[in-house]
Amino acid sequence: HFDVVIVGAGHGGAQAAISLRQKKFEGTIAIIGEEPKLPYERPPLSKDYLSGEKAFERILIRPADFWRERNVVILTGQRVVTVDADARTVTTDAAERFSYGRLIWAAGGHARKLSCEGYDLPGVHSLRTSTDVDKMIGELATTTRVAIIGGGYIGLETAAVLAKMGKQVTVLEAQDRVLARVAGEALSRFYEAEHRAHGVEVRLGVQVERIDTSNGRAAGVRLSNGELIAAQMVIVGIGIVPAVAPLLAAGASGGNGVAVDDHGRTSLSDVFAIGDCALHSNIYADGLPIRLESVQNANDLANTVAHAITGDLKPYNAVPWFWSNQYDLRLQTIGLSAGYDTAVTRGDIASRSFSIVYLRQGHVVALDCVNATKDYVQGKALVTGRVRVSAEVISDTDIALKDIQP
Ligand code: FAD
Numbered sequence: 001h002f003d004v005v006i007v008g009a010g011h012g013g014a015q016a017a018i019s020l021r022q023k024k025f026e027g028t029i030a031i032i033g034e035e036p037k038l039p040y041e042r043p044p045l046s047k048d049y050l051s052g053e054k055a056f057e058r059i060l061i062r063p064a065d066f067w068r069e070r071n072v073v074i075l076t077g078q079r080v081v082t083v084d085a086d087a088r089t090v091t092t093d094a095a096e097r098f099s100y101g102r103l104i105w106a107a108g109g110h111a112r113k114l115s116c117e118g119y120d121l122p123g124v125h126s127l128r129t130s131t132d133v134d135k136m137i138g139e140l141a142t143t144t145r146v147a148i149i150g151g152g153y154i155g156l157e158t159a160a161v162l163a164k165m166g167k168q169v170t171v172l173e174a175q176d177r178v179l180a181r182v183a184g185e186a187l188s189r190f191y192e193a194e195h196r197a198h199g200v201e202v203r204l205g206v207q208v209e210r211i212d213t214s215n216g217r218a219a220g221v222r223l224s225n226g227e228l229i230a231a232q233m234v235i236v237g238i239g240i241v242p243a244v245a246p247l248l249a250a251g252a253s254g255g256n257g258v259a260v261d262d263h264g265r266t267s268l269s270d271v272f273a274i275g276d277c278a279l280h281s282n283i284y285a286d287g288l289p290i291r292l293e294s295v296q297n298a299n300d301l302a303n304t305v306a307h308a309i310t311g312d313l314k315p316y317n318a319v320p321w322f323w324s325n326q327y328d329l330r331l332q333t334i335g336l337s338a339g340y341d342t343a344v345t346r347g348d349i350a351s352r353s354f355s356i357v358y359l360r361q362g363h364v365v366a367l368d369c370v371n372a373t374k375d376y377v378q379g380k381a382l383v384t385g386r387v388r389v390s391a392e393v394i395s396d397t398d399i400a401l402k403d404i405q406p
Contacts (some may be wrong), residue, residue, distance in 0.1 A: 001027065001028070001098070001099045001100070001133060001321060002027075002028045002029060002030040002073070002099075002100055002101070003027025003028045003100075003101040003102065004016075004017075004020065004025075004027060004028070004029045004030070004100065004101060004102045004103075004104060004309065005030050005032065005090060005100035005102075005104070006029065006030065006031040006103075006104045006106055007032050007034070007080045007090065007103070007104070007105050007106060007107050007303050008031075008032075008033060008105070008107035008108055008243070009031045009033025009035065009037075009039045009074060009076065009273070009359050010039060010042065010106060010108050010275065010314065011030070011039070011041070011042065011061070011108075011275060011295050011298040011299060012032070012033075012106035012108070012274040012275030012276075012298035012299070012300070012301060012302045013031050013033065013039060013104070013106035013275075013302075014031070014039035014061045014273075014383065015061075015298060015299045015300040015302035015303070016104050016106060016274060016305055017029050017031055017067075017070070017072045017300075017304075018062070018070075018305060019302055019303045019306035019307075019311065020307075020310070021070045021072070021258065022308045023306050023307070023312070025306070025309065025310055026106070026312075027101065028071070028073070029066045029069070029071070029072045029073065029390070030072075030075060030098065031072060031073070031074045032074065032075045032078050032080055032090070032092060033074065033075070033076050033077075033078070033095045033128075034077065034080075034093075035076065035077070035129055035392075036076050036077045036131075036155055037056075037076060037130060038060055038061075038062075038064060038067070038074060038076065038304065039061040039062070040056065040059045040061060040130060040375075041059045041060075041061060041062050041233050041295075042128075043295060043323075044059045044387060045059075045127060045128075045129075045130060045133050046133075046153075046157040046158045046161070047157055047161065047325050049130065049133055050133050050136070050137070050158065050161045050162075051161045051164070051165070052137070056130060059130075059281055059333050063232075072186060075092075075096075075328055077094075078092040078093060078094045078096065079092060079350055080092050080107075080246055081093050081246055081251070082246055082250070083103070083160050083246050083249070083250035084250065084269075085250045085251060085268040085269065085271060085404050087099070087251075088100050088101075088103075088270070090103065090246075093154070096169070100270075101270065102270045102271075102272065102309055102330050103268075103270065103271045104264075104271075104272045104273070104274060104302075104305055105244070105247050105258060105271065105272065105274070105277065106273070106274050106275050106277075106298070106302070107242075107243035107244065107274040107275075107277055108240070108242075108275055108276040108277055108298075108319070109128075109240030109241055109242045109243050109277060109293075110128065110240060110241050110244055111126035111127065111128040111132070111228070111236065111239075111240060111241075112230070112236075112238050112239045112240055112241050112245055113126065113236065114149065114208065114210060114211070114212045114236055114238070116209065117209065117210035117211065117320070118211025118212065118213055118218065119211060119236075121211055121213055121216070121217060121218045122216065122217045122218065123139065123217045123218030123219075123232060123233055123234060124211055124234045124236065125197075125233065125234065125235050125236065126235075126236055127154055127158060127235060127236075127237055128240070136233070137342050139232070139233055140162075140165070140233075142169075142232065143167060143232045143233045144167060144232065145168045145169075145170075145220075145230055145231040145232055145233075146162050146166065146167050146168070146169045146170070146231055146232075146233045146234075146235060147169075147170050147172060147220060147221045147229045147231035147233070147235070148162075148169060148171045148172065148233045148234075148235045148236065148237060149172050149208055149221065149234065149235070149236045149238060149314075150171075150172075150173065150179035150236065150237035150238040150239075151171050151172075151173030151175070151177075151179065151180075151202070151204075152178075152179060152181065152182070152238075152239070153179070153182070153324045154237040154263050154361050155171055155178075155235070156174075156178060156191060156195065156324070156326055157172065157324060157326055158235055159171050159195055159323065159326075160195070160198065160200075160325075160327050162328040163195070163198045163199055163200050164198075164327070168199075168201075169199075169200045169201070170200070170201040170202075170203060170229050170231070171190060171195065171200060171201070171202045171203065172206050172208060172221060172223075172229065173202070173203065173204050173205075173206065174205070174206065174207060174208075175204065175205070176204050176205050177192065177204060177353035178191055178192050178195075178202065178328045178351050179191060182333075182337070183337065183368055184337060184343040184356055184358060184368070185343070185358075186341065186343060186345055186349070186356055187331075187356050187368050187370075190349055190370070191326065192204075194326065194329065195326075195328060198327060203229070206223050206224075206225075207223060207224035207225075208221055208222075208223065208224070209222045209223055209224045209226075210222050211234055212228060215363040217232070218231070218232070218233070218234045219231075219232075220234075221234055224295050225326045240276060240293065240373070242256060242257045242258075242277040242291065243277055244257060244258045244273075244277050246265070247268075247271070247273070248372070249330070250268065250271075251267070252266045252267055252268050252271065252273075252312055253266070253267040254266075254279055255279075256279065257277050257278060257279030257290065257291045258273040258274075258277055258278060258279060259279045259280075259289065260272065260273050260274075260279065260301075261280075262280075262281070262315035262316050262317075263284060263304060263305070263308040263313055263314075263315060263316070264278065264280070264301055264303075264304050264305035264308060264316065272305045272308065272309075274298060274301035274302050274304075274305055275293075275297065275298035275301060275302070276291060276293045276297075276298065277348070278291065278297075278301055279291050280301065280316060281365055282316075282320070284319060284320055284335055284336045284365070284383070285336050285338065285339075286339070292320055294320065294321070294322045296298075296318065296320060296321045296384065297318075297320060297323065300316065300318035301316060303315040305363070313327065319334060319335065319380060319383055320333075320334070320335060320336050321333060321334045321335075321380075328371075329352065329370055329371060330370070330371055330373070331368060331369070331370050332364070332368075332372075332373060332376040333366065333367070333368050333369070333376075334366060334367050334369075334376060334379055334380050334383050335358070335364070335365050335366030335383035336345035336365065336366055336391035337358040337365060337366035337368070339360055339365070340358035340359060340360050340366065341359065341360050341361065342358070342359040342360075342391060343356050343357070343359075344356070344357045344358075344359065344391045345357075345395060346372075346375065346393050346394060346395050346397060347372065347375075352370065352371055353371040354369075354370055354371075354372060355367050355368065355369040355370070355372045355374050355375040355376075355379070356368045357379070357382075357394045357395075359389070359391070359394075361386045361387040362389070362390070363387065363388050364379070364382040364383055364385075364386065364387050364388075364389060364394070365383065365386070366383060367379040367382070368381065369394050374400075374401075375401055378400060378402040379401050380403035381401075381402070382404060385406050386404070387404060387405075387406045
């Protein structure tokens, strides 16, 4: 028995244990994780871990001693397969059963796989875990051409790293622009041009038919128009499937994620959910239920749940933020741009240091800042205050964002 059982040893799971101990929670805590490793940071996987600049020890969320000293038990290499909400137990694929006082579901998601022929051939890679990346790195020496399916942040970051290594990289995107799900058109076009300038071939509006094979390995991506994008390595970055099946089977409400309230509580008694798998109502999305896939959301929801468990209820209202590193470009995003009606460029895109400010009915809802940390820092108050501002004022770089008053 543990007073708190956390399922998932990723960003959210680790932070939940850290926050509970910070709040002087003295009960027993166990984290059960299916990966064989201690909790580590996922963002470097498509950045400086893939490039080899950071070794695994440097991406651990905390060193092993930290968990021992705080009496947090971490059970790695075990997947929770069933939850019994009445008996308050979880059972793992190693046939171990644990009872809980509170259960925190922090299982994130698994990389979505292609559904076409050849999806599981050797040479076809997902990018979600350090094991995925280790496999990829192991094949890089014999790889000259890489096809990346999916022009989202993970696909583009991976393209940047591999292009810098001298690989011939093609990004295949079904939409008519990269980052279509998360960014406005100006930002998409900027990144498209940057990748092309770095030698990456960016193919938009293309449909994958199947993965072609040669000698039992992937040989390239066959498009629906018959064209073959030859590649020894195919990387699939098409999003995640939330890892929630055991919890939904136990009766928790949800579908595309587990539904939680403002305190991270699911519909099951004493069961919470956080991170990528938590379908929560976010005030920056008009209170509509959404899942956010970011370190910010995993950490802040973990804090919210630690508050709820220690009886100090604080509703979730953190402002969303995110970052992405590609080449020498540091993108920092604050707020949620979905639903914007006007995108204003602040600064000169050609200078590679600028911001896109997203407005809805004249109010600031989000900023995408490229090599513009000052705008990112000062823009936060505009987003949290939903400040009303004209396009003329916000695009005037002589006016600092901190000087724009509500
Ligand atoms: P995870 O960190 O995924 O942890 C969940 C853990 O639970 C996993 O280890 C999983 O294997 C395990 N698990 C699943 N099911 C079970 C089960 N049944 N039993 C036991 N264990 C289970 N976010 C940013 O903000 N900025 C970035 O730059 C950024 N870059 C990223 C780059 C990559 C390559 C990836 C993959 C993600 C990136 N993200 C980034 C997203 C960020 O990493 C996630 O939002 C964050 O990890 C979510 O935390 P989580 O705890 O919800 O899930």
